[in-house]
Amino acid sequence: MVLEKDSSILGYPGETSKALHADHHDVCKFESPKDPNYITVRNVLKSILSKILSTTKSSRAAFVDRKNSQDLKSLLSISDHPDIDYIFFRDQWTQGTSDWILEDETYLEWFGYPQVSMQNHVLWIHGGAAAGKSVLASFIINNIIEQGYDCQYFFIRFGDQKKRTISHLLRSIVYQVAQAVPEYLSHILELAAEEIDFEKARTTVIWEKLFKSILFKLRRQEPLYWVLDGLDEAEDPKAIVRLLSDISSSLVPLRILFVSRKTSDLMSAFERLPKGVAYFQVTLEGRVKDLRSYIEHELQLSGDAGFKDEIVRKVLENAQSNFLVSISNHLG
Numbered sequence: 322m323v324l325e326k327d328s329s330i331l332g333y334p335g336e337t338s339k340a341l342h343a344d345h346h347d348v349c350k351f352e353s354p355k356d357p358n359y360i361t362v363r364n365v366l367k368s369i370l371s372k373i374l375s376t377t378k379s380s381r382a383a384f385v386d387r388k389n390s391q392d393l394k395s396l397l398s399i400s401d402h403p404d405i406d407y408i409f410f411r412d413q414w415t416q417g418t419s420d421w422i423l424e425d426e427t428y429l430e431w432f433g434y435p436q437v438s439m440q441n442h443v444l445w446i447h448g449g450a451a452a453g454k455s456v457l458a459s460f461i462i463n464n465i466i467e468q469g470y471d472c473q474y475f476f477i478r479f480g481d482q483k484k485r486t487i488s489h490l491l492r493s494i495v496y497q498v499a500q501a502v503p504e505y506l507s508h509i510l511e512l513a514a515e516e517i518d519f520e521k522a523r524t525t526v527i528w529e530k531l532f533k534s535i536l537f538k539l540r541r542q543e544p545l546y547w548v549l550d551g552l553d554e555a556e557d558p559k560a561i562v563r564l565l566s567d568i569s570s571s572l573v574p575l576r577i578l579f580v581s582r583k584t585s586d587l588m589s590a591f592e593r594l595p596k597g598v599a600y601f602q603v604t605l606e607g608r609v610k611d612l613r614s615y616i617e618h619e620l621q622l623s624g625d626a627g628f629k630d631e632i633v634r635k636v637l638e639n640a641q642s643n644f645l646v647s648i649s650n651h652l653g
């Protein structure tokens with residue numbers, strides 16, 4: 322033995338120690354490629370090189386992904402992350418609420434059960450003020466993602482002028498789709514050479530360039546799910562619905578869900594959708610299960626079951642399907 326094992330290692334993380342049948346003179350001399358010592362050294366070097374190459378490829382791929390994401394944000398002028406509003410409303414969700422939608426036949430037909438069809442589907446879920454619409458939208462988004470489907474979303478906010486514009490909505494959806502569909506991302510990044518200012522571009526330019534000319538021409542079996550909350554709070558709700566007239570030509574199956582209050586203008590706009598688009602609607606009126614679950618969760622009462630049920634019944638009657646009213650009743 323030339324060296325004890327403790328004297329032949331350097332102590333580096335992941336270091337491998339391998340004994341060779343040789344002395345100081347022959348340790349680097351091999352009789353032939355079949356020499357056992359040569360084979361041992363060769364295999365160790367191959368293993369080290371493979372690890373280096375693997376790490377380098379992973380790092381390079383991660384770098385390219387980050388760069389592409391940054392380039393995409395710059396091209397589309399995206400400054401805020403779409404997850405912010407989704408996470409906010411998802412945090413408002415109460416256990417036992419919203420799950421009724423997963424058993425609603427109309428919703429399931431829009432979703433594509435029992436099998437996903439190539440036809441494009443539009444669903445409008447409408448309800449009164451403070452009926453829990455945005456929380457329901459966040460619940461649906463979460464469920465779609467948990468099932469492994471690609472879901473893009475946008476929460477239109479009346480108090481945020483930027484988030485009321487069609488331009489911002491469309492650019493956000495494009496950004497999210499490009500993150501999920503690499504082929505689409507590569508096509509979008511090619512537009513950088515045209516130096517289009519998409520932040521200031523007209524809605525028709527964004528729709529034509531990014532949707533009709535690229536996305537709708539991709540061949541894809543799996544559907545894309547879009548959940549758009551607060552449609553009635555947009556600058557021009559009817560203009561958003563009118564854009565849907567073009568989705569009948571999309572080769573990508575689209576499942577588009579709008580959540581909003583029910584207005585006569587929106588009713589008229591949805592009724593004008595072309596026959597090539599399957600249109601559905603679900604109302605939140607008269608659905609008290611979510612409100613009951615919410616009230617029971619918020620009211621921490623002592624006493625027997627009969628007393629609690631009576632209190633819940635009274636609050637529910639006064640709430641008039643309004644979550645904010647139920648809160649004020651509780652606080653009062």
